[in-house]
Amino acid sequence: MSKIRVTVWNEYRHEMTQQAVRDAYPIGIHGAIREGLLEESDFEVRCAWLDQDEEHGLSEAVLAETDVLFWWGHMAHGEVKDEIVDRVQKRIQEGMGLVVLHSGHFSKIFRRMLGTTCSLKWREVGEKERIWNIEPAHPIAVGLPDHFELPHTEMYGERFDIPTPKDTVFITWYEGGEVFRSGVTFERGYGRIFYFAPGHETFPIYYDQNIRKVLRNAARWAAPRFMQEITCPNVPALEEIKTVMN
Amino acid sequence: MSKIRVTVWNEYRHEMTQQAVRDAYPIGIHGAIREGLLEESDFEVRCAWLDQDEEHGLSEAVLAETDVLFWWGHMAHGEVKDEIVDRVQKRIQEGMGLVVLHSGHFSKIFRRMLGTTCSLKWREVGEKERIWNIEPAHPIAVGLPDHFELPHTEMYGERFDIPTPKDTVFITWYEGGEVFRSGVTFERGYGRIFYFAPGHETFPIYYDQNIRKVLRNAARWAAPRFMQEITCPNVPALEEIKTVMN
């Protein structure tokens, strides 16, 4: 079986400017995600980032070789060019998978795919999070325990302004009193989308073994089973038409 | 009970340039839709159109007084300004209803809300269409028969590139051999969206009594029950947080 070709896109600004983030992610957030995917042999992983080139590292050629795109962004959503968002959206509609992480909830591409604001409540005090596995038979949850914890996390609380998900795989309990649909799926065109809330830039969440398993499962689940350009064809009748216009 | 305030937006270009359309809709497509809504007393209806003014008739003030927006467009989707689409999208997210008609499947606002291409197959030979009432208990279907026919229609065929609808209220059978999910609902933010396929510019479909009942039902169903601006607040903890970061 050929490998699933993942492109991990990271904004890669925090790491450039904040020591705390460099400490948490010395190889970049993308590097930690990539490392987690490569713990199993199903994946080929490349990385791309906002300032990589004029196209944010997401040329037509790169997308054409991408089965699943991971997206991490936070402080510079507005700097992602609309034409690149158009390109990514088209590729998702044609079948590419998309995995949106944490603060990517506010990325142009996620809001473009969902049509909603993707707003939520938030708090950054490093509280505990417990992730409940609501659909253990979902491919993204396979092998995960009934629940697992992250000792320090940014709180993302409901109401999360998203359309009713196709599947709500994980729901989070926060020490500070909120809940969150922290793992949710959507389908758009021929593409599958997974949003996963954990992953703040100053907590080493992408080194956590449960989190890494979720990411690998998500990459497998989102990998295309069918890819096709979408057209709007004028078609001839398949049956004889007896009704005639006057 | 106060009336539901509907704004019927029509591109209003076909009527200006094509005699066949003027013949079918002497008072404009918007005029026929408005007339159908006013057959019952629940509605207050105003109209707006592309070339009405710089804002396509959709100023902030008009939207602030609109509970449900009907949308008919076809040949000039690209001329609708993005800033007006942004404004309409925000209002829908905050609770305004949207009813998208026929060729409006390719409007900017519908694609913006759904995230998909909204493509389909089409054929314009005036064939017969039979609309099956799949969910007779849905508020949009109440009072409609088990099925009803349109003698001449433009064919819109599957695959219709939309996300899985919240409800599939109607499915159409076409004389030429296709099927179509012709009445489908979605929710985005606090707003409700209904797409209804019948309604070509040269067939007198908006004079049909069943079609008019669907439109009235849709306006009632899509009327807001809750409106609120959507924010992304930083919130204090509701419970004492014992977990401390090092």
Added chain:
Amino acid sequence: MSKIRVTVWNEYRHEMTQQAVRDAYPIGIHGAIREGLLEESDFEVRCAWLDQDEEHGLSEAVLAETDVLFWWGHMAHGEVKDEIVDRVQKRIQEGMGLVVLHSGHFSKIFRRMLGTTCSLKWREVGEKERIWNIEPAHPIAVGLPDHFELPHTEMYGERFDIPTPKDTVFITWYEGGEVFRSGVTFERGYGRIFYFAPGHETFPIYYDQNIRKVLRNAARWAAPRFMQEITCPNVPALEEIKTVMN
């Protein structure tokens, strides 16, 4: 407008045998629910209970006059006769609403409608519960705050073995660390179903004003818009059939 005819069905055994329950619900659990509904004038409410008569108070005549059936049961689910469950199921399929409360998750009728075990985790220590309003624009949530609390509650935790709900209106946070989809909707046939988790027999939950508002909203939402017996008719063709069998 005619009133919505609600029948509140209560097992009514705990109240007969346990002083703590009599203390919490001196007029019976059904009495407190009825009282809450009657705080607004839209409803006509009768009560029925397990030992009322041979038909548990749910004769054909009673069901024929019931728009929405509320169901509270706990210790005697197995004593509800299958023929009565058949009758209630048929009436729901034909359009009657069903509101299942708390320990009714294990009732025959709820499991019959959903096809799943409806199992969950539980704990009875009287901890605090905070109910998050996930869909403030849903008719069942209208008028409810962003979140509200119950000081003492039985914990019902995920995974709740139900099919993916039509809508997840409420999600609960528990002091002890769990989460729960505490307000969920389903549709079966022409009938609407709402499950609402709060409501233990020894806590005065059905006297809480937010809870009572949820119950009234649920009764309005579940009231039938369409009722019809469901048949499986042999029908003639609507179009000429040219294909002939050899």
Added chain:
Amino acid sequence: MSKIRVTVWNEYRHEMTQQAVRDAYPIGIHGAIREGLLEESDFEVRCAWLDQDEEHGLSEAVLAETDVLFWWGHMAHGEVKDEIVDRVQKRIQEGMGLVVLHSGHFSKIFRRMLGTTCSLKWREVGEKERIWNIEPAHPIAVGLPDHFELPHTEMYGERFDIPTPKDTVFITWYEGGEVFRSGVTFERGYGRIFYFAPGHETFPIYYDQNIRKVLRNAARWAAPRFMQEITCPNVPALEEIKTVMN
């Protein structure tokens, strides 16, 4: 990778009593389904039938070795023992896949899983059916064309009394004027369910290559990814509970 263990259950009464059915299915309906599955090497297939033994061929041991159960029944739904239906339901809830075919829409097990009547319109004149592939990226549709035809079929028409499907994979156009959601999915517990409408006993539908591809895809899709007995445990708190009852 180990093979998917399929059990094809056939009522196997028509073949015993009607020459036309023996002509269409000389090796039994189950035999033709089995043959279609075995065209690819992923499957191990056994058959079972109503009169095979006291347990209709569905002993605990057989179910314990079944990943996916196919179900074809028609004239003797009522003879399937409730205790066997209970057993099959429990196994599905724990993760076994179920593929219900054609007249199996009225089987006890299908109605048990869905909670609805599963009624529909029907007509048996051998008309043409065209199956539209609505979700070409769904695992069950992979490799199928945009649409395909069956020259002679029994008509099953809407409204089909089922809950809103998880996915509507196929919609059928009938020569006589009806439409039908002919391929639909559901999830119950940890199990996946696919209903597929084509398959009358006197038409050689299970020899059709497209139909056989659907059945193989369905078996792969429905194969369990997770199996577990479902319990309702009393659990200790994960967090310290400060709220105390008086």
